[in-house]
Amino acid sequence: MYETIKIKLINSGHPAAWIVMLLSVGLMLIVSVYGCRDDCAVEDTRCVGDRVFVCNSETDWEIEANCADIEDFGLGYEWTCCVDPEDGIHSCLPKNECDGGV
């Protein structure tokens, strides 16, 4: 609908067509710059698959650990990323401690 109106306006040579064009470009720029930003509060934690991330600055998630790479030298835990029920911080924990909170 919006595209149809825009095309009709451009074809008509109406000055409003240029305003619509500029608004479209502006909107696209805003979406492309901010739409993909993954803002966070510093010190936030989260899991992405088996990896733990910490928010280092407003847009920078830094990986802390890949749980799949942890070695426990024979303890035999299955390490996975989840919320520690004791303090709400995401971390690599043995699966049986995760209590379903990812």
Added chain:
Amino acid sequence: MRVTSKNVKDFWAYMAKKYDFSVVDKGSSTEMALAGWWLEQMEIQSKEDFLEKYSTTLCLGEFRRVYIPFEIGKGTQAQLIQQVITCTHESQHVVQSDRDVLHSVRYATSDAYRTQAEVDAYRVNMELYWHFYGKLIKPTTLANMLKGYGVGKADIRVAAKHLTIAAKVVERGGVITGASKVAIRWLEKHLDNPRVRKLDFVGLKV
């Protein structure tokens, strides 16, 4: 777990070969004297502290050196263990430089990068301290050591968070860091006494 002078010398030789670095006496190094002077001018730390209390890794291309202010294999039992931990810590810095050719430059110029690099290497200290003593170094204690590295309060808070997360793994007997894994494998093979692990402590508590 008892560590002998020979263990420590062998360990340093093994890690130096594994990570391809040479060991240099920090006090007799011109480049370290220059770096110490610069740090003092920037009011980050005194030249004396830098040369006598800190080990430093410098990797630029084929130039891969670890500068140390002590004699390997000489000291009390605690000092010998600390030398093993220091070696692994510095090896992790070498790993970082292998990941990023501009590591040393970024380390010198960016507070945030320096913080991340030290967090990665302090994790080694936490992992090996647990390995030797079965005790955890407090994450805030390690994070506060960054004050000597010229980083700000926000960076120290973030560092503490990273190390808090790591501590949850370490106190359960897990090892995250690459150099620590290599070190522990070597220690398990060459030291007589088995390491302390969480399961041993469960037994002790009961």
